[in-house]
Amino acid sequence: MRVYADNAATTQLSDNAFNSMLPLLKETYGNPSSLHTIGQLAKVELENARELVAECIGANPSEIYFTSGGSEADNQAIRSAAAIGARKGKKHIISSKFEHHAVLHTLNALKQEGYEITLLDVYSNGIVKPQDVADAIREDTCLVTIMTANNEIGTIQPIFEISKICKEKGVLFHTDAVQAVGHIPVNVAELGVDMLSVSAHKFHGPKGVGFLYARKGVLLKNIIEGGAQERGKRAGTENMASIVGMATALKDAVDSLDETAKKVTEMRDYLINGLKNIERSRINGDLNNRLPGTLNMCFEGIEGESLLLLLDAKGICASSGSACTSGSLDPSHVLLSIGVPVEIAHGSLRLSISEYNTMEEMEHIVNCVPPVVEYLRSISPVWEKIVKEEM
Numbered sequence: 001m002r003v004y005a006d007n008a009a010t011t012q013l014s015d016n017a018f019n020s021m022l023p024l025l026k027e028t029y030g031n032p033s034s035l036h037t038i039g040q041l042a043k044v045e046l047e048n049a050r051e052l053v054a055e056c057i058g059a060n061p062s063e064i065y066f067t068s069g070g071s072e073a074d075n076q077a078i079r080s081a082a083a084i085g086a087r088k089g090k091k092h093i094i095s096s097k098f099e100h101h102a103v104l105h106t107l108n109a110l111k112q113e114g115y116e117i118t119l120l121d122v123y124s125n126g127i128v129k130p131q132d133v134a135d136a137i138r139e140d141t142c143l144v145t146i147m148t149a150n151n152e153i154g155t156i157q158p159i160f161e162i163s164k165i166c167k168e169k170g171v172l173f174h175t176d177a178v179q180a181v182g183h184i185p186v187n188v189a190e191l192g193v194d195m196l197s198v199s200a201h202k203f204h205g206p207k208g209v210g211f212l213y214a215r216k217g218v219l220l221k222n223i224i225e226g227g228a229q230e231r232g233k234r235a236g237t238e239n240m241a242s243i244v245g246m247a248t249a250l251k252d253a254v255d256s257l258d259e260t261a262k263k264v265t266e267m268r269d270y271l272i273n274g275l276k277n278i279e280r281s282r283i284n285g286d287l288n289n290r291l292p293g294t295l296n297m298c299f300e301g302i303e304g305e306s307l308l309l310l311l312d313a314k315g316i317c318a319s320s321g322s323a324c325t326s327g328s329l330d331p332s333h334v335l336l337s338i339g340v341p342v343e344i345a346h347g348s349l350r351l352s353i354s355e356y357n358t359m360e361e362m363e364h365i366v367n368c369v370p371p372v373v374e375y376l377r378s379i380s381p382v383w384e385k386i387v388k389e390e391m
C-alpha cells in the first residue's frame with residue numbers, strides 16, 4: 001500500500017484542474033497581450049480565472065496578482081510594504097518566529113538593508129497572541145506579517161483580531177495564507193487583511209503558480225521587472241495553463257470545503273487516537289485551532305529522518321517538518337519556536353492528509369508507526385539513557 005501523507009508539502013493535481021489546463025497548452029495557446037483572436041481568447045481565460053479566484057476569497061478581480069507561487073507572493077507583499085514604509089521613514093516590521101522561510105528569509109534580507117524586525121513568540125500552543133502584536137506596534141512600524149495557518153504544525157492564527165489591531169493603528173497587515181486557502185474559510189473582506197499570499201499546489205492545483213491579493217490602494221512594488229502584465233506589477237508572459245488549473249482547483253476546494261474538512265478531520269482524529277498513547281510522545285500545537293489535515297508529533301529518543309525512511313519502506317510518505325528543512329539536520333525552527341527542546345524536536349513526524357486519503361490508509365499508518373518507533377528506540381543510545389534516568 002502506498003500512502004501519501006505529505007499534503008502540506010504539496011498535493012496531487014486534481015483531475016478537474018488537469019483537464020482544465022490542457023486546452024491552454026494546445027489550443028488557446030496565445031499570449032494574452034496579443035491583439036489577435038488567439039491572444040484575446042487567452043486573455044478571456046486569464047480574466048475568467050482572475051474572477052474565479054477573487055470570488056473564492058471575497059476579493060475584487062482587480063486586487064489579484066498572479067505569481068509563480070506562495071514564495072513570490074510573500075516576497076512581493078513584504079517588499080511592497082517595506083518600500084511604502086521607507087518613503088515615510090518607517091522601517092520596523094513585526095512577524096512571528098514560526099513563519100515560512102519565504103517570509104523569514106525576506107525579513108532577514110530587509111534587516112541587512114536597515115530594517116528592524118521584531119519576531120513574536122508563538123507559545124507552546126503554536127498561536128500568536130493579538131495583544132503581543134498590539135504591544136509591539138510602534139510609530140515606525142510599516143508592516144505586520146503573520147501566517148494564517150502554520151505549515152508544520154497546522155495551528156490557525158487569530159487573523160481577524162490581528163487585522164483589526166493593525167487597522168486601528170494604521171499599519172499594513174499581510175498574511176501568508178498558503179496552508180489555509182482551500183482548506184478553511186478565508187474571506188479577505190471579512191478578515192480585513194491588506195495583503196494575502198496563496199499557492200495552488202497546496203490545494204490540488206499545479207506547482208509554480210499562486211497569487212497575491214493586495215487590497216485596492218496598496219501600492220505594490222515589482223519583484224520582477226519587464227512587460228506590463230498584471231497591471232504593471234508582475235512582468236512575464238502569464239503561466240496560462242497553471243493559472244487556469246489553479247482557478248479550477250480553488251473553486252472545487254472552496255465548493256466542497258465543509259464536506260472535505262469533515263472527512264479529513266475524521267481521518268486526522270483517527271490518527272491522533274491511534275498514535276497519542278505511544279510512550280513519551282507529544283502532539284505539537286493546539287488541538288482545536290488547527291487545519292483539518294495536519295498532525296505533527298514528536299517521539300522522544302529517535303531521529304525523525306530514520307523514522308521517515310522506515311515509514312517510506314512501508315509505503316508511507318510523510319515528513320519530519322517542512323519540505324524546505326528536510327535534508328538539513330537542523331531541528332525545525334517551528335518546533336523550537338513553540339518550546340520543544342532541541343533533542344525532542346529531532347524526533348518529529350508530520351502527517352498531512354487530504355480528501356484523497358482513505359480510512360484504510362489511516363489504519364496502515366496507525367499499524368506501522370508504533371512498531372517502527374519501538375524498533376528505532378531499541379537501537380537508540382538516547383532512548384537507553386532516557387529509560388535509565390527513569391529508573
Ligand SMILES: *Cc1c(COP(=O)(O)O)cnc(C)c1O
Nearest residue numbers: 069070071100102151178179199
Ligand atoms: C508551501 C508554502 C509556501 C511556499 O509556496 P510555494 O508556492 O511553494 O512557493 C509559503 N508559505 C507556506 C505557509 C507554505 O506552506
